Amino acid sequence: xxxxxxxxxxxxxxxxxxxxxxxxxxxxxxxxxxxxxxxxxxxxxxxxxxxxxxxxxxxxxxxxxxxxxxxxxxxxxxxxxxxxxxxxxxxxxxxxxxxxxxxxxxxxxxxxxxxx
Amino acid sequence: xxxxxxxxxxxxxxxxxxxxxxxxxxxxxxxxxxxxxxxxxxxxxxxxxxxxxxxxxxxxxxxxxxxxxxxxxxxxxxxxxxxxxxxxxxxxxxxxxxxxxxxxxxxxxxxxxxxxxxxxxxxxxxxxxxxxxxxxxxxxxxxxxxxxxxxxxxxxxxxxxxxxxxxxxxxxxxxxxxxxxxxx
Numbered sequence: 001x002x003x004x005x006x007x008x009x010x011x012x013x014x015x016x017x018x019x020x021x022x023x024x025x026x027x028x029x030x031x032x033x034x035x036x037x038x039x040x041x042x043x044x045x046x047x048x049x050x051x052x053x054x055x056x057x058x059x060x061x062x063x064x065x066x067x068x069x070x071x072x073x074x075x076x077x078x079x080x081x082x083x084x085x086x087x088x089x090x091x092x093x094x095x096x097x098x099x100x101x102x103x104x105x106x107x108x109x110x111x112x113x114x115x116x
Numbered sequence: 117x118x119x120x121x122x123x124x125x126x127x128x129x130x131x132x133x134x135x136x137x138x139x140x141x142x143x144x145x146x147x148x149x150x151x152x153x154x155x156x157x158x159x160x161x162x163x164x165x166x167x168x169x170x171x172x173x174x175x176x177x178x179x180x181x182x183x184x185x186x187x188x189x190x191x192x193x194x195x196x197x198x199x200x201x202x203x204x205x206x207x208x209x210x211x212x213x214x215x216x217x218x219x220x221x222x223x224x225x226x227x228x229x230x231x232x233x234x235x236x237x238x239x240x241x242x243x244x245x246x247x248x249x250x251x252x253x254x255x256x257x258x259x260x261x262x263x264x265x266x267x268x269x270x271x272x273x274x275x276x277x278x279x280x281x282x283x284x285x286x287x288x289x290x291x292x293x294x295x296x297x298x299x300x
Contacts, residue, residue, distance in 0.1 A: 017294075017295075018294055021236075021293060021294050021295070024223060024236050024290060024291075024293075025223055025224070025225070025236070025293075025297050025298070026266065027266075028223055028290075029220060029221045029222055029223040029238070029266060029273075030220045030221075030266065030276075032219060032220075038219050038220055038276040041220065041275055041276050042220060042276065065265070066265070066266050069264055069266075070266075071264075071267065071297075071298035071299055072298065
């Protein structure tokens with residue numbers, strides 16, 4: 001009963017944190033509504049899923065200034081990156097990457113040495 | 117022949133007695149003017165509607181600064197920094213003729229006082245002509261220093277167009293925001 005009450009109390013908060021909304025406020029301005037980017041100016045997000053398949057790719061993604069400096073908690077940034085990787089993947093692309101965890105995001109964001 | 121003439125003469129005289137010339141001209145004039153006015157009526161009503169001070173659905177009354185797209189106080193302009201396209205031959209959602217809307221833009225949230233909800237607002241710049249110079253507005257709510265490039269409205273967002281020349285800014289509603297932007 002207590003946990004049910006807690007869930008009811010927390011549900012509006014959970015609804016407020018939507019990766020799609022975070023994308024709109026943190027990324028969409030440059031990368032566009034469908035992650036297509038602007039040729040010659042802003043990279044497309046189609047290849048993010050592929051980046052998430054290797055440790056080096058994951059570190060590289062978290063080193064992008066817009067990602068690293070996003071005004072989001074580690075957990076929300078992890079959810080956002082997983083969402084956009086699937087949402088904007090090229091048709092038929094492999095998207096079975098291991099989702100980023102909040103701890104992994106914190107590690108990459110907080111430790112310069114891992115960003116080579 | 118003379119009989120025909122007589123019939124014609126009598127008909128004309130009867131008509132002239134029955135119908136005054138002034139009355140006929142008056143009625144004809146009323147018919148012509150009325151006929152011309154009739155198809156115009158719905159058009160006149162439509163244009164009267166657009167120029168009246170009726171608020172757009174879901175927006176504050178147009179008579180208030182927060183409901184007037186040509187005022188800096190317009191609710192959607194909460195984070196704008198530039199010239200309002202509505203004063204430059206365009207509107208709050210469209211670029212003036214001869215300019216190009218930048219595909220890259222600053223996106224923030226503004227609270228609509230009419231319903232108390234936050235909305236996602238995209239401040240797409242219009243580019244390709246020199247500074248508009250009218251209705252400068254610099255409110256900057258939620259703006260961050262330029263070393264947060266994706267959260268700074270001091271950037272020339274015309275970078276995505278064929279020319280970097282800035283003219284004015286629009287304020288387009290993208291949808292309802294579930295929460296205000298984190299910087300607020």
